[in-house]
Amino acid sequence: MGNGPELKGKINKIYSLLNDHFGDLKWWPAESDFEVMIGAILTQNTSWKNVEKAIDVLKRKKALSPSKIANMDKGRLARYIRSSGYHRLKADRLKEISLFITRECGGKLDKLKKEGLENLREKLLEVKGVGPETADSILVYALGKPVFVVDAYTRRIFSRHGLIGHDAAYDEIQSFVHKNFPRSIRKLNQFHALLVEAAKNFCKKKDPLCRECPLGGLRRRDGFI
Numbered sequence: 001m002g003n004g005p006e007l008k009g010k011i012n013k014i015y016s017l018l019n020d021h022f023g024d025l026k027w028w029p030a031e032s033d034f035e036v037m038i039g040a041i042l043t044q045n046t047s048w049k050n051v052e053k054a055i056d057v058l059k060r061k062k063a064l065s066p067s068k069i070a071n072m073d074k075g076r077l078a079r080y081i082r083s084s085g086y087h088r089l090k091a092d093r094l095k096e097i098s099l100f101i102t103r104e105c106g107g108k109l110d111k112l113k114k115e116g117l118e119n120l121r122e123k124l125l126e127v128k129g130v131g132p133e134t135a136d137s138i139l140v141y142a143l144g145k146p147v148f149v150v151d152a153y154t155r156r157i158f159s160r161h162g163l164i165g166h167d168a169a170y171d172e173i174q175s176f177v178h179k180n181f182p183r184s185i186r187k188l189n190q191f192h193a194l195l196v197e198a199a200k201n202f203c204k205k206k207d208p209l210c211r212e213c214p215l216g217g218l219r220r221r222d223g224f225i
């Protein structure tokens with residue numbers, strides 16, 4: 001993975017082509033920052049449709065707050081979020097993140113937002129069940145920090161366009177983006193959302209739809225198709 005002007009040009013071109021195609025995706029779809037945090041945990045290993053169902057139940061039961069989840073019986077919480085899969089494990093994780101928020105800022109996320117990015121990231125990574133992708137999703141979409149989220153879709157698109165190797169590490173991919181793409185909250189937020197949409201609509205795991213994809217011309221120009 002390099003940082004030359006060509007790669008910098010390419011990553012910014014990918015952004016602008018996808019942005020022109022999909023427009024402003026207004027991520028993350030949630031009514032509150034806490035809901036984003038809960039969604040970031042529930043979406044681990046499942047589709048967003050299943051997450052929405054679980055969040056709807058939490059809302060209907062008036063349980064969507066850090067103190068309610070932190071104090072709720074674990075079995076009951078697991079039943080509420082059953083649709084998201086791995087519901088017992090995720091109930092544990094929701095309780096851990098809710099306890100963290102209660103402990104760190106008394107449930108007031110605006111207070112947490114005032115902390116520096118690196119410090120906050122380290123603290124989030126110490127919460128059981130929060131890995132780099134979940135921590136970074138929380139940082140950019142709930143806490144407004146300028147950080148790029150790396151996921152399976154990012155890896156797929158970037159590697160198919162020769163930006164990264166197939167086995168590149170999470171931190172390596174993230175620092176590549178941070179070095180070559182504007183460190184703007186709005187753009188980093190939108191970039192991840194665009195890559196997810198591009199992967200879902202065109203860049204399928206098997207048989208990518210390069211001919212219809214907004215990045216098809218780029219891939220052709222690079223001689224990949």
Ligand code: SF4
Pocket residue numbers: 157160161198202203204208209210211213214215216217219
């Ligand atoms: S579908 Fe093809 S052109 Fe589109 S992102 Fe995937 S590899 Fe690139």
